[in-house]
Structures are given as C-alpha cells and as structure tokens.
Amino acid sequence: MIFTSNEIILMCALGLFSVIYILFAKKKLGKKILLILLSLGLFLFLGQVSLNAEFSYKMGNFYRFSSEIEKIIEFNEYEVLIEKTVNKKESTSVYKPYLYKKSSNIYYRSNQLKRLTLINYETKSHLNVYYIQGKEQSMIWFEETNLEVELNVLSQQVNYESYSYVIFSNLEELALPEVVINTKSYTWLY
Incomplete structure (x- = not known):
C-alpha cells in the first residue's frame, strides 16, 4: 500500500x-x-x-513541500511510469489506473487521476474521461476506442481493445486543451 x-x-x-x-x-x-x-x-x-x-x-x-516533483515519463496499456524527485533524489514509481477493467471506482493516488466530463452542447451528448497531468506531458483516457480525437496541441492517440488515450504536451498552467471528437467540438465541464 x-x-x-x-x-x-x-x-x-x-x-x-x-x-x-x-x-x-x-x-x-x-x-x-x-x-x-x-x-x-x-x-x-x-x-x-x-x-x-x-x-x-x-x-x-506539482511541488509538495517544495521538495517533491513528479513527472510522467512513460505510458503503456496498463500503467503510467512516474519519475519522482524528492529532496534532489530521483526515483521511479508505477501508477496503475486499471482503466481496462472499466471500473467506476478508481483509486485516486495523490489526486493525480481526475474524472472529468466533456460536453457537446449541440448534440447534447457527453463523455466521461480520465485525466492525469504531469509536469511536461498529460494524458486523457477515453473508455471508447472508435474515437478520432484532435487537440489544439501536439498530441498522439493510442487505441487499445477497451479504451484509448491521448498524450499531449502541457499548455500553460491550469489550462486544458480544446477537444474535437469525431469532428464535433467538446467543452470541459468543471
């Protein structure tokens, strides 16, 4: 634990x-x-x-007590590899969101993983997504695979059997990217 x-x-x-x-x-x-x-x-x-x-x-x-810094360094199908710097000592830890199980109860370790909602007001549709933010890169998980996702920043989409995710470089602090899914524009619901 x-x-x-x-x-x-x-x-x-x-x-x-x-x-x-x-x-x-x-x-x-x-x-x-x-x-x-x-x-x-x-x-x-x-x-x-x-x-x-x-x-x-x-x-x-992304600084805890001015000594702890976390940076996402690698993603794969079931886990996120996080590099941690605590008091100038580097270590890596693996964060497993277990999204492939489509579980509604996600373990929110260090409040890194957030559940957010994207809304399209024209079609009155919404998507629940999972979002994790690192110092340089962030990631959005979608529980669907048939989506063509476009962001207003340089991004890479990866599709798996039960979900897909998009990796992108961070915008300015506290900003989330503009999202277009299957040619429809979505807005973040906070």
Missing part, C-alpha cells in the same frame, strides 16, 4: 499525540488538559500544512 505525503504526516501526528498522552497520562488533571490541547494544536497545525500542500499540488504547481 502506498501512502501519500498527507497520510504520512497525519499518521505521524496521531502517533505523536498517542505517545505524548501515554507518557503523561498519570500527571495531574491541569497538566493533562494542557498537554492534550498542545497535542491537538500540533495535530491541527500539521494537518493544515498538509492541506495547503495538497491544494498547491492541485493548482498545478
């Missing part, structure tokens, strides 16, 4: 709270209350730092 930075920080805070409480459990009531308040304050502070880092990550900065 892989834990995110947020989960590790919150588990450490809970562990620290438990240790402090056990060590000082036999002290006087006033000291106990003060200790509990200090421990809860520390827990809330660490939780707030963790949430701020996660918000910064979601906003497209």
Whole structure:
C-alpha cells in the first residue's frame, strides 16, 4: 500500500499525540488538559500544512513541500511510469489506473487521476474521461476506442481493445486543451 505525503504526516501526528498522552497520562488533571490541547494544536497545525500542500499540488504547481516533483515519463496499456524527485533524489514509481477493467471506482493516488466530463452542447451528448497531468506531458483516457480525437496541441492517440488515450504536451498552467471528437467540438465541464 502506498501512502501519500498527507497520510504520512497525519499518521505521524496521531502517533505523536498517542505517545505524548501515554507518557503523561498519570500527571495531574491541569497538566493533562494542557498537554492534550498542545497535542491537538500540533495535530491541527500539521494537518493544515498538509492541506495547503495538497491544494498547491492541485493548482498545478506539482511541488509538495517544495521538495517533491513528479513527472510522467512513460505510458503503456496498463500503467503510467512516474519519475519522482524528492529532496534532489530521483526515483521511479508505477501508477496503475486499471482503466481496462472499466471500473467506476478508481483509486485516486495523490489526486493525480481526475474524472472529468466533456460536453457537446449541440448534440447534447457527453463523455466521461480520465485525466492525469504531469509536469511536461498529460494524458486523457477515453473508455471508447472508435474515437478520432484532435487537440489544439501536439498530441498522439493510442487505441487499445477497451479504451484509448491521448498524450499531449502541457499548455500553460491550469489550462486544458480544446477537444474535437469525431469532428464535433467538446467543452470541459468543471
């Protein structure tokens, strides 16, 4: 099981709270209350730092605590290979979205995989897609294979038996590409 930075920080805070409480459990009531308040304050502070880092990550900065950077380096049929730089040490990890199972319950590791909707207002049709964004390249998964997808950026479409995806270079921060599917223009629904 892989834990995110947020989960590790919150588990450490809970562990620290438990240790402090056990060590000082036999002290006087006033000291106990003060200790509990200090421990809860520390827990809330660490939780707030963790949430701020996660918000910064979601906003497209791709830096967690200014030391963790993720970059998508390779895609294949069932997995995404991610290069991670933490405190100037590089490592690679494999992210498996398991989209080939067409499962509606996707494991959202580090909030990287997002489920978004594309809408065509003329035909009143929509498509649910999965989107993952890296520092230089991003990817959109479609649960259909008979689609001709065109983006307003340089892209490459790959088709498999049960789904297809499009890899493209990132636009400016927070921007999603314009999408044309089978000659029909689609709009992103946020």
